[in-house]
Each structure stands twice: as structure tokens, then as C-alpha cells.
Amino acid sequence: MKTLVIIPAFNEEKNITGVIQKIKNNFLNLDVLVVDDGSKDQTVRFALESGVLVAKHPFNMGYGVALQTGYKYACKHGYDAIVQIDADGQHDPKYIGDLLREIENGSADIVIGSRFISGIKYEAGFIRKTGMFLFGRLVSFIIGQAITDSTSGFQALSSKAFKFLTKDIYPLDYPDADVIIMFHKAGFKIKEVPLIMYRKDGSKSMHSGLKPVYYVFKMTLSIFLMFLRKSPVKKGGN
Numbered sequence: 001m002k003t004l005v006i007i008p009a010f011n012e013e014k015n016i017t018g019v020i021q022k023i024k025n026n027f028l029n030l031d032v033l034v035v036d037d038g039s040k041d042q043t044v045r046f047a048l049e050s051g052v053l054v055a056k057h058p059f060n061m062g063y064g065v066a067l068q069t070g071y072k073y074a075c076k077h078g079y080d081a082i083v084q085i086d087a088d089g090q091h092d093p094k095y096i097g098d099l100l101r102e103i104e105n106g107s108a109d110i111v112i113g114s115r116f117i118s119g120i121k122y123e124a125g126f127i128r129k130t131g132m133f134l135f136g137r138l139v140s141f142i143i144g145q146a147i148t149d150s151t152s153g154f155q156a157l158s159s160k161a162f163k164f165l166t167k168d169i170y171p172l173d174y175p176d177a178d179v180i181i182m183f184h185k186a187g188f189k190i191k192e193v194p195l196i197m198y199r200k201d202g203s204k205s206m207h208s209g210l211k212p213v214y215y216v217f218k219m220t221l222s223i224f225l226m227f228l229r230k231s232p233v234k235k236g237g238n
Contacts, residue, residue: 001080001104005032005096006070008063009087013041016087020050023085023093030096033073034087037066043087063153068170071162083156091154095195099156108191109161110183112147113154117194135177143184148192150177161188 005023009016016034023032032052036044038060047054055069067084074082081103085091095113102111116136132151139150153176157165164186170179183190 001100002078003030003081003083003100004070004074004077004079005030005093006067006074006082006084007032007034007087008037008066008070008084009034009039009043009047010037010060010063010066011039011041011043012087013039013043013046015089016043017046017050019085019087019089019091019093020047020052023096024050026093027096030083031079033070035066035069037061037063064170068165071157071166074159075163075166080159081156082162084153086153090197090199092196092198095154095193096156098193098195099154102191102193103156103158107189109158109188110180110190111156112149112152112180112190112192113195113197114149114152114192115195115197116148117192139177139180142181143190145184145190146192147180147190150180152176152197154195154197164188 005027007016007019012019020032020034023030034043034047034052034054036047036054036056038057044054044056053073055073057066057069070082070084081100083096083099085093085096091113099111099113102108132149136147136150139147161183164183165179169182180190
């Protein structure tokens with residue numbers, strides 16, 4: 001498959017080179033696109049020096065917007081699948097093949113890398129950990145399928161799936177549990193595969209400070225509104 005690895009990045013000059021190098025060490029045949037979301041540091045320069053594609057937002061627009069920029073690029077250039085991976089180093093690129101395998105054999109349209117299947121304990125703050133547990137249970141109940149890691153950003157998507165997310169229904173900041181429900185309502189096949197994630201000590205997280213409180217509130221509201229909206233277009237639709 002023609003595959004694009006999308007790395008949304010914001011002020012990740014300390015990590016971006018290492019993440020790119022690990023991808024290249026494991027998968028020489030994959031194209032890599034760094035979507036810089038208005039960084040004020042040297043993220044763009046280091047990404048370009050690493051020999052990958054770079055798209056730059058003029059200012060910080062949000063994690064979801066950065067991902068959607070990557071989806072639109074993949075659509076425009078005819079990719080069969082994408083893998084999205086964080087720029088902070090918590091996702092190990094060696095698992096990319098495990099994610100893509102499920103897309104290639106047709107068993108799923110969306111493959112989620114779960115840190116909770118491997119049996120290795122993943123440390124997180126209390127509020128975030130509580131949110132991860134509750135939303136995982138809620139998503140599993142709503143879609144009728146066990147989802148252990150609804151907040152995982154390490155995913156692979158088929159072309160039909162990422163084309164679906166180029167529409168204006170896609171959330172701009174924290175797309176995860178609500179998007180899984182949206183995928184289910186649209187008839188896509190979802191699957192999880194086990195992997196190990198690493199918590200980055202000392203790095204600024206999108207879930208630091210009071211952001212976990214906002215995340216829990218926003219995600220709860222987004223899931224509630226999902227039931228008030230018109231059902232999204234089925235895959236294959238326009």
C-alpha cells in the first residue's frame with residue numbers, strides 16, 4: 001500500500017528528529033509528513049533537515065486541524081492508508097507494521113494502537129486516567145464493541161476512513177472517543193492491536209495543567225451532541 005505517516009507537531013524540536021529517524025529505521029518505504037501546528041521553536045527546521053515532507057500552519061490551530069491537514073494531503077496525493085503518530089516520542093514506530101497489517105488484509109478501516117492490551121502498566125494523571133477509563137467504557141457500550149484505549153492517537157486509517165475525516169464534522173482539538181463513535185455510526189470497521197507507549201518525562205503534554213478537566217468536559221459534550229446530529233454519511237458516500 002502507498003502509505004503516509006502523519007506527525008502532528010507543536011514545539012517538538014527536542015523530539016521530532018528522533019521520532020522521524022525511528023520511523024525511517026523501521027520502514028524505509030513510507031512517506032512521512034510533519035504537520036507543524038504553528039510552532040515557535042525549530043521543529044520545522046529539524047523536520048526538513050531529516051528529509052521529510054513538512055506542512056506548516058501559520059499559527060496554532062489545534063491537534064485535530066493538524067491531523068486533518070495530513071488527511072487532506074493524503075487524499076490529494078492518492079495514498080491508500082495513513083498512520084498517525086505523535087511527535088513527542090511516546091509512540092514506538094516499530095508497531096506501525098502491526099497497525100497497517102489490519103488495514104491491508106481488510107479486517108479494519110480504523111486500527112487503534114492500545115496501550116492497555118499488552119499488560120504493561122501505563123502511568124497517567126488521576127483526571128486523565130479516570131477520563132480514559134470512563135470514555136473507554138462509554139464508547140464500548142455505545143458501539144457494542146470492546147474498546148480499551150479510546151484516547152490513543154496512534155492509529156492507522158484506510159483511504160475511505162481518512163477521506164471521511166476531511167469533512168467539517170471532524171473535531172478541531174481532541175479527536176478520539178467521539179470520532180470512534182462517529183466511525184461506528186458511519187459503518188466503518190474498527191479494531192485494536194496491542195502496543196507499548198512510553199510516557200515522556202519533562203515534556204509538555206496536551207493533557208498538562210487544567211487541560212484534562214477541559215478534555216473531560218468537552219468530550220462528554222461532544223459525545224452527547226453526537227446523538228443530536230444527523231448521522232454521518234456512510235463510507236463510499238460523498
